[in-house]
Amino acid sequence: MTLSAQHTIPKEIENEALVALSHYPELKDTPIEFKFKPNIKKSTMQAQPEFTSVFNSKKNRRYKILISEQIKIADSTYYTKNIPAEIMIGWLGHELGHIMDYQNRNGLNLIGFGIQYLASKRYIKEAERRADAFAVRHGMEKYILATKEFILEKAGLSEKYIDRIKKFYLSPEEIMKLVEERDTISEA
Template identity: 40%
Template sequence: MKWNEGKNEKPLFGRFRTILFFTLLLHLTVALAQKPLPKPLVEAFATALEHYPELANARIQLKLKNGLKKATMQARPTFGSLFRRRELRQYTIFVSRHFAMGGRAWPVAEAPEEVLVGWLGHELGHILDYEQHGNWSMLGYGLSYLFSKKHIVSTEKKADRWAVLHGMGHYLKETKNYIQSIPNLSDAYRKRLEKYYLTAQELDSLATEATDAHKCDGVSAP
């Protein structure tokens, strides 16, 4: 009886080589599309992260994105990591490539450093908030964010509070002042800022409370 495996060896090898070629081509295409992050953004992220020692070992990546809806930055857990242990959870902070406010657009990286630090500090506040929830709780959290405006208001203000409690009140005020100083900023957007985020007065008041709490040995969660 003759062994005829050799007849199929070349076709099988050819198919494997074709699959390998297209797989490498796909990875190369993705790698070329992912341009390096702007240096000001990376440095601002490092500064913001220094204020959150609890997140020193968290798996967080920044990713530039074209046209985030109603936001300049958004922090989210990656969907797949919601099925792993909490300590293995991964997060992405999506950053819009451009500001689009007041009828004009300009690169995010051109914003002042303290403004970027404040924005990223707010997003890290979200991630610290996510860290308080288990995986099933996070799924419910996400659904509430999609369908409940009341939940959105509570979530955004809580992220502000986390940031202030971590010594970032000054940066948040710089970010807020920067946005409000944009020429031709719509009244609708100004009202959105007042509704969803802490006011300058609330930031100052909370910062004072946080300072007093530190003096009394400890700060409670927002």
């Protein structure tokens, strides 16, 4: 895989980001900065358009994926960069799904998206499920399922965080249904 001049990726997650990006060839020329942050409220990662580029044409918009430097699991704190590769790829693939969603929107629609995301739990659920669906349509189900299994069963995350994942994101069963539908369409 080659690194596009359009993508800024920290060395710690370069391989994982390149694998995730390889599933989204349409993002090859889209400026995306992957960036670690000390802490992100209620989340491990967050994809968003660069505010200064929101009203640029869709092909000239820039995005960033913010990655929390650490997550709290039970009574321990883990550095995100040390999460197993398959899980990191799944998480990044989900965030790239958000960017795919954003690319279908004009500037005003993106502003409205942000406001609705902050104000409506129903809208959060729709947006997160759309991002998962984009990832599955781009052949990332193995990684998305690994990430879900990690979050729901293996990580020892708080019950509150797990409940949030179950409430807002596709379940493993729903992901497999999307895979079936995708494969049926591609066989036709």
